[in-house]
Amino acid sequence: MFAAEPSIGSVLCEIAYVSIGSGNDRNSGMLGWLSYEVFRKDMLDRKLESHHITGIGFSGAVGIGLFSTSGEIIALGGPVGAFLAFIFAGLVVFSVMRCLAEMVSVRPVTAPLIDFPHTFVDEALGFTAGLMYWLANCMSMVTLTIAAAMFTQYWPSSFGMTAATFVLLLALFFMNACGVQLYGRMEWVFKWLKIALLIGVCILMILIRAGVGPGKVDSNFEISPGFGPTGFFADRYQAAIPGTGGRILAVWTCTTIAIFQFMGGEIVLVTAGEAKRPMRDLPIAARYMYLLPISIYLVAILFVGLNVNYLDPRIYHSHVSYYNGARLEGIQTAARSPFVIAVENAGIRALPGFLDACFIFSALTAANTALYVSSRTLFTLAQRSTIRPIRSTLGRTNNGHTPLAAITVSFLPGALAFLAVRSRERAFQEPIHVFSRLYTGPVLCIYAAQCLAFLRFLAATKYYKRTTINRDAEEYRDRHYRAHWQPLWAILGLVLCTLLMVFSGWSAIYNLCAGSTGVDRGDAIVDLVASYIGPLFFFAILIAYKVIKRTRIRTMGDMSNVWFVREASETEDDAPKGRKPRNRFYGFLSWVK
Numbered sequence: 001m002f003a004a005e006p007s008i009g010s011v012l013c014e015i016a017y018v019s020i021g022s023g024n025d026r027n028s029g030m031l032g033w034l035s036y037e038v039f040r041k042d043m044l045d046r047k048l049e050s051h052h053i054t055g056i057g058f059s060g061a062v063g064i065g066l067f068s069t070s071g072e073i074i075a076l077g078g079p080v081g082a083f084l085a086f087i088f089a090g091l092v093v094f095s096v097m098r099c100l101a102e103m104v105s106v107r108p109v110t111a112p113l114i115d116f117p118h119t120f121v122d123e124a125l126g127f128t129a130g131l132m133y134w135l136a137n138c139m140s141m142v143t144l145t146i147a148a149a150m151f152t153q154y155w156p157s158s159f160g161m162t163a164a165t166f167v168l169l170l171a172l173f174f175m176n177a178c179g180v181q182l183y184g185r186m187e188w189v190f191k192w193l194k195i196a197l198l199i200g201v202c203i204l205m206i207l208i209r210a211g212v213g214p215g216k217v218d219s220n221f222e223i224s225p226g227f228g229p230t231g232f233f234a235d236r237y238q239a240a241i242p243g244t245g246g247r248i249l250a251v252w253t254c255t256t257i258a259i260f261q262f263m264g265g266e267i268v269l270v271t272a273g274e275a276k277r278p279m280r281d282l283p284i285a286a287r288y289m290y291l292l293p294i295s296i297y298l299v300a301i302l303f304v305g306l307n308v309n310y311l312d313p314r315i316y317h318s319h320v321s322y323y324n325g326a327r328l329e330g331i332q333t334a335a336r337s338p339f340v341i342a343v344e345n346a347g348i349r350a351l352p353g354f355l356d357a358c359f360i361f362s363a364l365t366a367a368n369t370a371l372y373v374s375s376r377t378l379f380t381l382a383q384r385s386t387i388r389p390i391r392s393t394l395g396r397t398n399n400g401h402t403p404l405a406a407i408t409v410s411f412l413p414g415a416l417a418f419l420a421v422r423s424r425e426r427a428f429q430e431p432i433h434v435f436s437r438l439y440t441g442p443v444l445c446i447y448a449a450q451c452l453a454f455l456r457f458l459a460a461t462k463y464y465k466r467t468t469i470n471r472d473a474e475e476y477r478d479r480h481y482r483a484h485w486q487p488l489w490a491i492l493g494l495v496l497c498t499l500l501m502v503f504s505g506w507s508a509i510y511n512l513c514a515g516s517t518g519v520d521r522g523d524a525i526v527d528l529v530a531s532y533i534g535p536l537f538f539f540a541i542l543i544a545y546k547v548i549k550r551t552r553i554r555t556m557g558d559m560s561n562v563w564f565v566r567e568a569s570e571t572e573d574d575a576p577k578g579r580k581p582r583n584r585f586y587g588f589l590s591w592v593k
Contacts, residue, residue: 044273044379045180045401050281052184055191057268057289060369062194063140064147065261066297067359069436070304071316071338075231077254079305080223081247085254086301089262090294092500095493096447097265097290098483099454105283105480106457106469106563110273111380112282113266117449119562120456122553124545129449130381132442132538137374138413143435144367145169146420150432151363154335154356161420168364169414176371176407179400180274183372190365197358198296201339205303208346215347218309224250229511229519231317232310240514249506256504260440261297264366265290266450270373273380283481307342314341318519374410379403434530437504441534444501451494456554458487463556469563505531 048056073082100112109115113133118126149164175186208217224232226239226246239246268285272278308315316336335341335352337359343351382394397403416435461471470476483489508528511519545551 043401044376044397044403046274046276047179047181048184048271048274049276050285051188052181053268053271053275053281053285054289055184055188056271056369056372057265057285058191058293059187059194059365060267060373061262061264061290061293061366062198062362063144063261063264063366064151064359064363065258066198066300067337067339067355067362068147068316069257069261070301071336071341072231072318073254073257073301074305074308074310074338075315075317076224076228076257077247077250078224078232078310079219079221079301079308081251081254082258082305083298083302084223084251085258086262086298088251088255088496089258090298092259092447092493092496093262093265093290093294095489095496096450097286098486098489099451099493100266100269101283101286102481102483102486103450103454103457104269104272104286108272108278108282111377112269112272113446113450114377114380114384116453116457120453120460120554120559121449122546123551124542124549125449125452127381127384127545128538128542129446130377131541132534133446134374134377134381134410135537136439136442136446136534137370137377138410139435139438141172141367141370141374141410141414142416143432143439144363144370145172145414145417146432146435148360148363148367149417149420151356151360155353162418165417165420168367169411169417171364172368172371172414173407173411175368176375176411177402177404179402187365187369190368194362194365195292197362198293198300201355202296202299202303204351205300205307205339205342208342208348209303209306213343213346213348215345217307217342218312218345219305219307220309220311221306223247224310226250227253227507229318229507229517231315233313233317234311240510252503253507256440256500256507259444259500260436262294263440263443264369265293266447267369267373270376273376287481304338304342307345308338312341371407371410371414375403375407378410379406382406434526437527437530438534441501441504441531442538444497444504445535445538448494448497448501451490451497454490455487455494458490460556460559460562464560464563468560501535 070082073085076082077085100116103116104112107115107119111130114126114130116126117129145165145168148168149161152159152164153161176183211217224239224247226242227249228239232239241249266286268289269282272282275281314336315338337355340352340355343355378394379397382390385391385395393405394403394409396405420432458471461469465471471482476482505528508524508531511524512521512528515521
């Protein structure tokens with residue numbers, strides 16, 4: 001019998017597999033030469049210093065949420081409700097980071113967000129956390145790119161949304177394609193510029209409250225009368241759910257929106273594969289870095305709430321595009337930001353345009369970090385893969401140790417940002433809302449997985465207390481970070497993340513069931529799907545992986561050799577020797593360089 005003649009498709013697949021899969025034959029034609037040059041190395045370059053690490057973490061944590069969606073939060077809960085929502089959202093991140101900081105001080109390995117659930121809970125949970133973290137940051141990049149493109153429309157010009165989106169995406173790719181050392185230096189500069197921006201905005205709000213400017217401050221610092229699906233206006237002050245119960249639901253709804261702004265503290269751990277001294281630098285960064293943006297956010301929302309009236313129709317209200325028969329302008333631009341409204345009320349004419357430019361910078365640099373995080377997460381997943389073509393392309397780097405293939409694949413979802421062009425005339429910012437929810441839902445699942453991993457970590461330290469690791473010993477306190485009040489923080493983080501995940505779409509369910517006035521049914525359905533598709537996808541992948549791979553939950557006996565891991569590039573000199581004679585204030589500021 002004669003063998004069947006191979007098809008063109010099978011031949012091409014075989015050529016691609018041989019040339020790209022091997023990645024080491026530069027004389028096998030153009031494709032082989034290209035694969036050799038692009039996928040030449042299999043490791044990242046460890047050149048990130050501590051100030052680079054905190055720069056990447058801070059730049060990714062501070063995006064556009066404070067300046068954009070804070071208006072929606074104020075409209076729903078009032079200034080007091082918004083402040084309470086920020087406190088609860090900050091508490092969630094604080095609880096999770098306390099767990100991560102201690103675990104990374106013991107296991108400062110590459111890809112800790114994948115490693116911790118994988119090592120202490122289940123292999124399937126580690127894989128799912130990694131895959132969903134990659135997808136979530138791709139969605140974050142899309143969300144922030146859309147926001148930056150929309151903010152460019154603040155100035156009347158012929159530079160439309162399509163062109164703005166294209167230019168911004170191009171800038172993101174080239175900033176990530178450069179070497180990691182140059183990238184780290186850029187992020188360090190971005191960090192300081194964002195710190196200056198946040199502090200400057202807080203000072204500006206204080207000055208406006210003190211009476212700077214010819215205009216009059218219009219404010220009503222109070223909590224909303226209850227829950228209203230679209231917020232409140234001066235002539236629409238009736239709450240759908242009034243009283244104390246309605247106020248609690250309003251604050252809860254605000255928290256589900258505000259949590260998007262507070263996420264990102266864990267980004268410092270993604271740099272573990274490129275950190276020069278991960279054992280020394282990562283625990284400090286994980287312990288302190290996230291505290292500064294959380295603190296400034298609380299100050300900023302407090303003072304902007306003292307300078308705006310939450311009944312003002314110029315503040316962004318969910319689902320509302322017309323008020324008293326007139327279309328509300330500036331729906332997708334900085335004109336709806338409460339900070340810009342406060343400046344306009346004060347009569348300071350030059351600042352609104354400047355603030356809009358600052359908001360574009362903040363969104364673009366945060367999107368830049370999201371692409372970095374997603375590409376490094378994909379690179380780690382590819383290196384752990386058992387599929388050779390994936391490992392030999394996405395799991396390799398060029399001669400400069402930059403994972404170009406992983407960057408390119410992570411960049412491709414950025415094309416979804418062009419969906420915002422069609423929604424420009426809509427009040428309900430559908431693309432931004434959907435993609436931000438697609439980020440928030442999976443990250444809440446990942447946060448819950450890290451808290452669960454810490455509880456297992458804590459149980460393992462008690463199991464091996466007499467033989468391997470004693471969390472109560474002085475040596476442990478000298479060489480590692482021991483979080484106080486554990487497991488309280490881990491349990492609190494696990495419970496809050498679970499509640500936020502389960503009840504994040506309650507308002508959409510209410511709008512559909514009650515037929516809320518002013519809320520389009522289609523928008524409510526989109527809101528509902530966006531709230532739950534991420535967690536559903538998370539658990540679907542988790543169950544599928546467990547069924548296919550037949551994984552099991554780790555036992556205490558599986559954790560005998562997981563302690564005191566050191567990266568191969570680190571020397572004994574890089575490890576912490578003991579408790580240094582520093583006061584706590586100096587330790588808190590040690591990452592600011």
